[in-house]
Amino acid sequence: MTTARPLRQDAARNRERLVLAACEAFRRKGLDVPLEEIAREAGVAIGTLYNRFASRGELVDAALGPLAQRAVELAERAARTEDPWQAFVSLAEDTCALFADDRGYADVYRSRVSGTPVIAAAQARLLALKATIMARAKRAGVLRADVEPTDLALIIWGIVGTMDATRDIAPDAWRRHLSLVLDGLRPQAAHPLPIPPLTASQLRNAAPK
Amino acid sequence: MTTARPLRQDAARNRERLVLAACEAFRRKGLDVPLEEIAREAGVAIGTLYNRFASRGELVDAALGPLAQRAVELAERAARTEDPWQAFVSLAEDTCALFADDRGYADVYRSRVSGTPVIAAAQARLLALKATIMARAKRAGVLRADVEPTDLALIIWGIVGTMDATRDIAPDAWRRHLSLVLDGLRPQAAHPLPIPPLTASQLRNAAPK
DNA sequence: CCGTAACTTGAGGACCGTTTCAACTTTCAC
DNA sequence: GTGAAAGTTGAAACGGTCCTCAAGTTACGG
Numbered sequence: 420m421t422t423a424r425p426l427r428q429d430a431a432r433n434r435e436r437l438v439l440a441a442c443e444a445f446r447r448k449g450l451d452v453p454l455e456e457i458a459r460e461a462g463v464a465i466g467t468l469y470n471r472f473a474s475r476g477e478l479v480d481a482a483l484g485p486l487a488q489r490a491v492e493l494a495e496r497a498a499r500t501e502d503p504w505q506a507f508v509s510l511a512e513d514t515c516a517l518f519a520d521d522r523g524y525a526d527v528y529r530s531r532v533s534g535t536p537v538i539a540a541a542q543a544r545l546l547a548l549k550a551t552i553m554a555r556a557k558r559a560g561v562l563r564a565d566v567e568p569t570d571l572a573l574i575i576w577g578i579v580g581t582m583d584a585t586r587d588i589a590p591d592a593w594r595r596h597l598s599l600v601l602d603g604l605r606p607q608a609a610h611p612l613p614i615p616p617l618t619a620s621q622l623r624n625a626a627p628k
Numbered sequence: 629m630t631t632a633r634p635l636r637q638d639a640a641r642n643r644e645r646l647v648l649a650a651c652e653a654f655r656r657k658g659l660d661v662p663l664e665e666i667a668r669e670a671g672v673a674i675g676t677l678y679n680r681f682a683s684r685g686e687l688v689d690a691a692l693g694p695l696a697q698r699a700v701e702l703a704e705r706a707a708r709t710e711d712p713w714q715a716f717v718s719l720a721e722d723t724c725a726l727f728a729d730d731r732g733y734a735d736v737y738r739s740r741v742s743g744t745p746v747i748a749a750a751q752a753r754l755l756a757l758k759a760t761i762m763a764r765a766k767r768a769g770v771l772r773a774d775v776e777p778t779d780l781a782l783i784i785w786g787i788v789g790t791m792d793a794t795r796d797i798a799p800d801a802w803r804r805h806l807s808l809v810l811d812g813l814r815p816q817a818a819h820p821l822p823i824p825p826l827t828a829s830q831l832r833n834a835a836p837k
Numbered sequence: 838c839c840g841t842a843a844c845t846t847g848a849g850g851a852c853c854g855t856t857t858c859a860a861c862t863t864t865c866a867c
Numbered sequence: 868g869t870g871a872a873a874g875t876t877g878a879a880a881c882g883g884t885c886c887t888c889a890a891g892t893t894a895c896g897g
Contacts, residue, residue: 426873426874427863427864427865427872427873427874428863428864428865429863429864429873429874429875430864430873430874430875433874433875453853453854453855454854454855454856455853455854455855463875463876464875464876464877465855465856465876465877466856466857466858466874466875466876466877467874467875467876469855469856469857470874470875475855529793566808570804570805570808573790573794573801573804573805574786574805574808574809576786576789576790576793577783577785577786577787577789577790577805578786579789580785580786580788580789580790581782581785581786581789583836584738584785584834584835584836585782585826585830585834587835588826588830588833588834588835589826589830591823592782592823592826592830594822594823595779595782595821595822595823595824595825595826596779596782596783596786598819598821598822599775599779599783599809599812599813599821600783600808600809600812601812602811602812602813602817602818602819603808603809603810603811603812603813603817604808604811604812605817605819607816607817608811608812608814608816608817609811610807610811610814612804612807612808613803613804613807614800614801614803614804615804616804617794617797617798617801617804621794621797621798621801624797625793625794625797626793626796626797627792627793635843635844636842636843636844636893636894636895637894637895638843638844638845638893638894639843639844639845639894642844642845662883662884662885663884663885663886664883664884664885672845672846673845673846673847674846674847674885674886675844675845675846675847675886675887675888676844676845676846678885678886678887679844679845684885
């Protein structure tokens with residue numbers, strides 16, 4: 420870990436502006452937003468953006484890292500919830516709520532942008548929390564025994580997909596969708612599943628599009 | 629309905645080749661595949677493609693129309709299934725299987741390409757069949773009473789989204805996902821839903837991205 | 838076999854987003 | 868202050884896809 424020399428005052432200010440603009444742009448338009456637009460919004464030339472952030476990924480990391488942190492905090496809070504089912508539901512709901520709020524963060528969840536160390540770290544932590552919470556719920560008999568964390572990943576992936584479609588029209592539609600789907604994860608609902616769950620490594624290699 | 633004069637022999641042959649190439653390309657790479665690539669694959673210049681198909685939509689309609697027809701047939705067969713729950717499950721499974729097979733058709737389901745009369749007609753028919761099948765299942769008490777066709781649309785939308793991620797890695801993953809989700813639609817699983825269903829018109833206006 | 842209408846061709850213009858870089862400007866340590 | 872290092876700038880090169888159109892080719896009725 421090399422200690423980076425501090426940025427010059429004006430450069431630091433520009434960096435700050437860029438991150439802010441990126442935050443806003445990613446949130447509203449997703450990760451595909453043109454970098455030129457972010458630079459313009461930040462009141463800075465495109466070259467400056469490239470000066471500070473070598474790749475889109477670095478900018479994403481800087482802009483959305485805090486949100487990923489927030490996701491971890493929420494998951495930790497969920498893990499502390501007494502009722503195991505409620506803990507599980509909170510995990511899913513809180514995560515989805517963040518995705519619903521921020522198109523960029525939703526894209527991160529799916530697209531695996533490269534060059535995002537802080538986000539990657541947060542994702543890893545989330546994975547662990549998810550496993551813990553699901554294990555507890557299963558042990559308590561409130562979550563069907565045959566679902567794995569990878570199943571939840573797929574389910575949330577799917578719900579995030581519907582958000583893209585409904586965000587402008589019915590921003591809360593995902594809540595109904597999620598409730599419906601969660602009902603399928605209760606033990607009373609359980610019917611045999613046709614195939615085994617995705618392995619963690621399969622999920623890791625899952626790529627969109 | 630103007631009776632189009634028949635194409636010249638060579639033109640008809642080229643058209644055929646284009647449709648075939650488009651079928652293949654859409655299936656494998658989705659609707660965003662460059663038209664140039666389709667033309668190349670068809671052994672024809674790009675200008676010829678534009679000669680025959682004024683827009684991407686027209687080509688999509690020609691290439692994927694038959695698949696949409698097939699979807700309707702499958703849905704009609706599902707509607708004829710005696711067991712109301714099985715009918716419902718077949719509807720969902722058969723539809724999803726088509727999407728899993730054909731990235732392009734999956735894209736059609738989400739993106740509402742314009743200029744696709746035959747596909748649009750098929751979709752309308754599918755909508756009606758879905759309503760019928762779901763109504764029957766509800767009447768039989770095998771489908772929870774508080775789900776609407778728009779809910780199924782959202783659910784399938786979501787599953788189609790996960791297909792994009794898993795197609796190359798675990799082409800059947802959607803079967804497990806769907807089973808899980810369908811379990812949430814059974815009456816035994818029902819817990820109160822937080823918000824009302826999407827209206828049909830809301831769904832119609834739903835746009836991706 | 839011919840003439841014409843139908844068709845094909847592919848280079849090129851338009852647009853868009855990315856990325857680079859040489860010339861210019863600003864900061865800051867001394 | 869001053870000069871070197873740090874930073875900014877935006878035009879331009881680039882790669883990709885869309886779409887057009889003038890020139891050339893082909894089919895087919897007579």
